[in-house]
Structures are given as C-alpha cells and as structure tokens.
Amino acid sequence: xxxxxxxxxxxxxxxxxxxxxxxxxxxxxxxxxxxxxxxxxxxxxxxxxxxxxxxxxxxxxxxxxxxxxxxxxxxxxxxxxxxxxxxxxxxxxxxxxxxxxxxxxxxxxxxxxxxxxxxxxxxxxxxxxxxxxxxxxxxxxxxxxxxxxxxxxxxxxxxxxxxxxxxxxxxxxxxxxxxxxxxxxxxxxxxxxxxxxxxxxxxxxxxxxxxxxxxxxxxxxxxxxxxxxxxxxxxxxxxxxxxxxxxxxxxxxxxxxxxxxxxxxxxxxxxxxxxxxxxxxxxxxxxxxxxxxxxxxxxxxxxxxxxxxxxxxxxxxxxxxx
Amino acid sequence: xxxxxxxxxxxxxxxxxxxxxxxxxxxxxxxxxxxxxxxxxxxxxxxxxxxxxxxxxxxxxxxxxxxxxxxxxxxxxxxxxxxxxxxxxxxxxxxxxxxxxxxxxxxxxxxxxxxxxxxxxxxxxxxxxxxxxxxxxxxxxxxxxxxxxxxxxxxxxxxxxxxxxxxxxxxxxxxxxxxxxxxxxxxxxxxxxxxxxxxxxxxxxxxxxxxxxxxxxxxxxxxxxxxx
Numbered sequence: 122x123x124x125x126x127x128x129x130x131x132x133x134x135x136x137x138x139x140x141x142x143x144x145x146x147x148x149x150x151x152x153x154x155x156x157x158x159x160x161x162x163x164x165x166x167x168x169x170x171x172x173x174x175x176x177x178x179x180x181x182x183x184x185x186x187x188x189x190x191x192x193x194x195x196x197x198x199x200x201x202x203x204x205x206x207x208x209x210x211x212x213x214x215x216x217x218x219x220x221x222x223x224x225x226x227x228x229x230x231x232x233x234x235x236x237x238x239x240x241x242x243x244x245x246x247x248x249x250x251x252x253x254x255x256x257x258x259x260x261x262x263x264x265x266x267x268x269x270x271x272x273x274x275x276x277x278x279x280x281x282x283x284x285x286x287x288x289x290x291x292x293x294x295x296x297x298x299x300x301x302x303x304x305x306x307x308x309x310x311x312x313x314x315x316x317x318x319x320x321x322x323x324x325x326x327x328x329x330x331x332x333x334x335x336x337x338x339x340x341x342x343x344x345x346x347x348x349x350x351x352x353x354x355x356x357x358x359x360x361x362x363x364x365x366x367x368x369x370x371x372x373x374x375x376x377x378x379x380x381x382x383x384x385x386x387x388x389x390x391x392x393x394x395x396x397x398x399x400x401x402x403x404x405x406x407x408x409x410x411x412x413x414x415x416x417x418x419x420x421x422x423x424x425x426x427x428x429x430x431x432x433x434x435x436x437x438x439x440x441x442x443x
Numbered sequence: 444x445x446x447x448x449x450x451x452x453x454x455x456x457x458x459x460x461x462x463x464x465x466x467x468x469x470x471x472x473x474x475x476x477x478x479x480x481x482x483x484x485x486x487x488x489x490x491x492x493x494x495x496x497x498x499x500x501x502x503x504x505x506x507x508x509x510x511x512x513x514x515x516x517x518x519x520x521x522x523x524x525x526x527x528x529x530x531x532x533x534x535x536x537x538x539x540x541x542x543x544x545x546x547x548x549x550x551x552x553x554x555x556x557x558x559x560x561x562x563x564x565x566x567x568x569x570x571x572x573x574x575x576x577x578x579x580x581x582x583x584x585x586x587x588x589x590x591x592x593x594x595x596x597x598x599x600x601x602x603x604x605x606x607x608x609x610x611x612x613x614x615x616x617x618x619x620x621x622x623x624x625x626x627x628x629x630x631x632x633x634x635x636x637x638x639x640x641x642x643x644x645x646x647x648x649x650x651x652x653x654x655x656x657x658x659x660x661x662x663x664x665x666x667x668x669x670x671x
Contacts, residue, residue: 140552140553140556141551143553144550144551144552144553144556145551147553147554148548148551151554344534345534345536347532348532348533348534348545349545349549350518350521351492351494351521351526351528351532352521352522352526352545352546352549352593353518353519353520353521353522353523353524353546353549353550354518354545354549355518355549356515356518358518358549441494442494
C-alpha cells in the first residue's frame with residue numbers, strides 16, 4: 122500500500138491565520154453556491170416557495186406604490202392653505218383690482234393674485250376643453266377671483282380671516298380649500314399605517330414560511346448534521362448551509378415579488394393614466410426605482426436569513442450525535 | 444494522552460455503564476479495548492469525544508479535563524481526534540471525496556489543500572480510484588476504509604475506532620488492522636474497541652478488558668503472544 126503524504130501527528134494549528142481566513146471564505150462561497158444548486162435541483166418546489174414569498178411581499182409593495190403615486194398626484198400642494206375669494210359678477214374689473222390692491226395691504230395676507238373674469242375664462246377654456254360651449258355664451262359667466270395665501274396657518278385664525286373676507290360687500294363667496302386636503306392627507310396617513318401593518322404581518326408570514334421550510338430541510342439532513350458534529354463541526358459550520366438556504370429562498374421570493382409588481386403595474390398603469398389624463402393631463406404611474414428594487418431584494422434576503430436563523434436556533438441544538 | 448481517573452458513567456435510566464475506571468494511555472501507544480457487548484466500550488469512547496460526560500471522576504485528553512470543557516469548545520476537541528465508527532457514519536448523498544474532505548472543510552482548509560490531502564488519505568487506504576463514487580456503491584470493507592481515511596485526513600494525534608472490523612471477513616479485518624498499525628508507527632495514539640479476540644491476540648498490543656462497566660484487566664503489550 123502506498124504511504125502517500127498523510128503523516129498523522131502533525132499539528133493542525135500550524136496553519137497561518139491568512140490561510141484559515143481564505144479557507145473560511147472559500148467555504149462560504151461553496152456553501153452559498155451549493156445551497157442555490159440544491160434549490161435549483163428541485164426547482165418546481167422551490168418555485169412554489171418563491172411564489173408564496175413573492176406574493177406576500179408583492180402585495181404591500183403594490184399598495185405602497187399606489188400610495189406614493191397618490192401622494193405624487195397631490196404633491197403640487199405644498200402644505201400651505203389657499204383661499205379663493207369669488208367676487209360678485211356685478212363688480213367691475215376696476216373695482217375688483219382696487220379691492221385686490223386693498224387686500225394686498227392687509228398684514229394677514231402673505232400674497233395674492235387677482236384673476237379677472239377674462240383671464241379666468243381663457244384659462245378655463247384651455248383646461249376644460251369646454252371652449253366650444255363657452256363660445257356660444259353671449260356673456261362671460263365667470264366671476265373675478267382673488268387667490269390669496271394667508272400668513273396664518275392655524276385653523277382658528279384662518280376661519281376668522283375667511284369670515285372677515287366673506288363679510289366684504291364685493292365678495293360673493295369664499296372658498297377655503299384646506300379642509301379636503303387635510304382630509305386627503307389624513308386618509309393617506311391612515312392608508313400608510315395600514316400598508317405598514319399589512320406589510321409587517323406579511324413579513325412575519327414570510328419569516329414563518331421560510332422558517333418552516335428550513336425546519337424541514339434540517340429534518341431531512343439530520344444524519345448529515347450528526348456526522349458533521351461528530352467530526353468536529355462547530356455550530357456555525359452546521360448553521361451555515363441553512364442560513365444560505367434561507368437567504369436564497371428570500372432573494373428568490375423578492376425576485377418573484379419584483380416580477381409580480383412589474384406585471385401588475387403594466388396591467389394597471391394604462392387604464393390609470395388614461396383616467397387621469399381626462400382630469401389633469403400628464404400623469405405617469407411611477408413604478409419601482411432601481412434603489413427600491415435593490416431594497417426589495419435586500420429585504421427578501423434579510424427576511425430569509427432571519428427566518429432561517431430562527432428555525433436553526435430552535436431545531437439545530439436538539440440534534441446531537443449519540 | 445488519555446487518562447481516566449475514577450470515571451463512572453450512569454445513564455438516565457440508572458444503568459451504570461462505567462464504574463470507577465482508572466487507566467492511562469501514553470502518547471503513541473496502540474491499545475485494544477475488549478469486552479463483551481454492553482461492557483462499556485462504546486461509552487468509554489464516547490466520553491473521549493465528549494458525546495457523553497462522566498457522571499463521576501475525570502477524563503483527561505492531551506491534558507484537558509473534559510469535564511470542564513464548555514459546549515462551545517467540544518468541536519475543537521473533536522477536530523483533534525480521528526474517529527472510526529462502527530456504522531461508518533458516512534454521508535450517503537456525498538461522494539467518497541466529499542466524505543473524506545469533511546474534517547478539512549470544517550477546519551477551514553483551502554480547496555487545493557483539501558484536494559491534496561484527501562487524495563493522499565485515499566491513497567493510504569487504497570481507494571484512490573473511488574473518490575468520485577457514492578459510498579453506497581462501495582463494499583462494507585471499502586466503506587470502512589473511507590471512514591478511516593476521513594478519520595486520519597486531518598492528521599489527528601489520537602485515533603479511536605469502535606469495532607472497526609465488526610462485519611468484515613478475517614482477511615479484510617487484518618488489512619484494516621494493519622492500517623491502524625501503520626498510523627501508530629508514525630506516532631499516532633490508537634485506541635480500538637473490538638471483540639475480535641482472535642485478531643487481537645495476533646497483535647502485540649496492550650489490552651484493556653472491560654466487563655460490566657469495570658476495568659477487569661490491563662495487559663501490557665509484551666504479555667501478549669504477538670506476531671508483529
């Protein structure tokens with residue numbers, strides 16, 4: 122029998138730290154690759170798990186995108202209250218302008234714009250597309266408007282100002298547009314909470330799904346774990362392939378979530394843009410950006426690792442050779 | 444290398460597997476552990492690789508008191524000991540190469556070094572041509588030799604074997620024993636649990652005989668009529 126160069130008795134610890142570090146990295150690479158390979162070997166059942174995770178991640182992502190698109194839509198509003206003061210249609214243009222100049226002196230008012238009935242008609246004709254109908258009218262039905270921005274921000278002060286403006290003899294009505302915006306933003310904030318809560322629940326679901334899948338993997342490889350522990354494998358060595366397995370489940374799930382989101386947006390954005398075009402002109406549905414996609418992948422990977430770590434922590438310590 | 448000091452091991456059921464066992468094995472000695480099934484041979488080996496802990500008394504391996512070793516350090520102790528198991532404990536979904544490579548991978552060797560050492564170990568046990576096969580395709584004797592290659596690939600200073608010739612015919616058993624002798628000759632301490640008395644009697648080695656958990660006899664090497 123050939124002797125070879127196995128000469129037992131030599132010290133194992135003689136190897137340099139650098140060698141060990143390289144060996145460690147090489148092992149990480151190999152385990153990462155092997156666990157991905159393991160998943161691809163049984164691609165159909167892996168695909169099922171990926172889709173489950175993908176759907177759970179796609180749902181809050183789509184809701185989040187819808188919310189941020191709505192926020193974009195109302196983004197023109199910078200949070201400052203605006204008051205529109207409609208003058209009586211009987212007020213002449215000169216009187217209207219004089220009234221506007223007088224208001225401009227008022228310390229309660231930060232800035233204002235006077236829109237004469239003619240300007241208003243021009244603008245309305247351009248924006249509404251009802252130009253033909255308006256042209257048939259013999260008289261301009263629109264009143265002059267003073268659009269002003271008050272200095273005050275508090276509701277009480279604003280209400281006082283509105284009341285004061287409404288009592289002016291030239292004024293027909295005062296339109297104060299803060300309320301509905303406040304309501305919209307309150308609804309958006311509520312919806313955001315809802316999406317966050319839903320996202321957390323589904324994230325928990327992803328954790329449990331991955332944890333359970335990893336638990337099964339641990340059971341399947343029980344014999345291997347025992348052997349590895351018998352020949353001196355540390356806990357982290359035993360843990361490593363399962364953490365990578367969880368990582369790939371998570372990343373794969375995030376990739377399928379990404380695909381689901383993209384497909385859903387393509388499906389939705391056409392009709393939505395058509396609908397909004399009727400109101401406002403140019404609106405483009407904003408999808409997942411590059412960094413948001415990266416974050417989705419990272420979130421998937423982290424959920425996978427954490428889910429696997431939870432399962433491994435619970436089940437691995439119970440497996441001891443003997 | 445190994446020292447047992449008044450070691451007793453009682454299992455949960457109350458059965459005493461080892462009872463006040465005392466012995467010492469110096470470096471580079473080759474020792475047989477004999478006795479009938481249930482005499483405590485496996486328990487004794489399990490204490491050395493910390494699969495079990497002594498209920499009483501102390502076990503020292505290379506100067507380390509195993510009673511005081513925390514759980515975290517157990518892997519490090521096991522990495523310094525090569526173990527050949529009776530039921531081989533091979534991974535049946537991995538090739539022979541991967542099985543033998545396992546201790547090196549665990550110890551963090553680089554792939555190139557792993558390849559070199561695994562091939563050397565396989566050459567040593569005469570399985571160079573089988574590295575790509577799965578263990579299931581090998582005979583019992585070959586599987587046992589894979590187990591031996593794995594036990595020595597990391598060059599441990601202590602080699603334990605639990606019934607390494609258990610199910611093998613006499614010719615194969617002799618071959619396996621010769622391998623252990625060769626390792627012993629380069630300085631490895633070898634402790635083999637076996638009840639193959641016919642084979643043991645032909646080797647000139649020290650014998651520890653267990654019965655009912657007690658150390659019945661401790662026969663030095665030159666008291667046996669050895670052939671080697």
